[in-house]
């Protein structure tokens with residue numbers, strides 16, 4: 663597989679009038695990666711993605727997709743599938759007719775029924791778009807991204823409005839596309855999905871990267887947390903803790919396994935019950951919450 667980046671963004675700046683929405687942003691997405699562009703509201707994710715997709719001209723900086731300008735639509739557009747937040751299909755067309763239009767719009771070939779089946783809408787193939795539920799419409803949006811199995815797929819909040827089964831189905835379909843070699847760029851506010859699936863994450867805040875790296879690299883920057891409530895008669899604890907008014911205590915540690923072992927051994931030796939014990943690695947949510955603190 664080629665190691666030339668699929669997407670190269672170098673010192674991208676985007677301004678809306680006097681407002682500087684994206685500042686000197688640089689990143690690349692490698693072949694076969696699932697790259698998640700995450701961030702706080704108004705961080706500049708949509709503006710960045712619109713530029714990478716070729717819909718917006720940078721104020722300054724360079725964006726290359728497959729080594730070319732994404733504004734070169736003929737060369738680049740057929741190679742990328744975009745799932746927008748709303749594809750804007752006519753409510754008067756059926757699902758099958760709508761999926762049939764995607765080929766003409768994207769200049770990719772595929773079998774309409776295969777795609778309808780892939781996005782789980784075969785039981786609705788003859789239904790008018792205007793009569794679909796919110797989740798079914800979202801699956802139709804997904805069809806625009808996967809039609810013709812493009813090399814690069816943009817998924818903008820793909821699972822918003824989907825029930826758990828539909829989410830699993832969508833991610834199964836994404837997994838199959840990745841097995842086939844597709845590169846995926848994801849935006850989502852469901853951090854768990856990014857934590858589970860992203861190879862790398864660009865975490866944006868106010869137009870720049872707050873952090874960029876693998877989930878492990880991002881979460882490693884914050885301590886893991888152990889919380890529990892010791893019994894009132896417990897002897898001195900074996901670790902420094904922060905106590906809360908309700909009697910619970912909190913341990914912050916970069917050595918979770920070692921400190922948890924120490925604590926459990928101490929509790930066993932002193933016959934102390936650690937009520938409501940919880941211990942876990944740092945989550946992406948914590949990295950997010952730390953942005954503004």
Ligand SMILES: Nc1ncnc2c1ncn2[C@@H]1O[C@H](COP(=O)(O)OP(=O)(O)OP(=O)(O)O)[C@@H](O)[C@H]1O
Nearest residue numbers: 678679681683701702703704705706707708709710
């Ligand atoms: N057309 C526009 N004109 C003026 N300002 C804009 C325009 N589009 C976006 N902005 C501003 O630029 C900033 C970045 O917006 P953008 O939509 O890229 O952020 P985002 O990270 O996608 O946010 P969200 O998570 O809330 O969707 C925001 O402050 C937004 O108000």
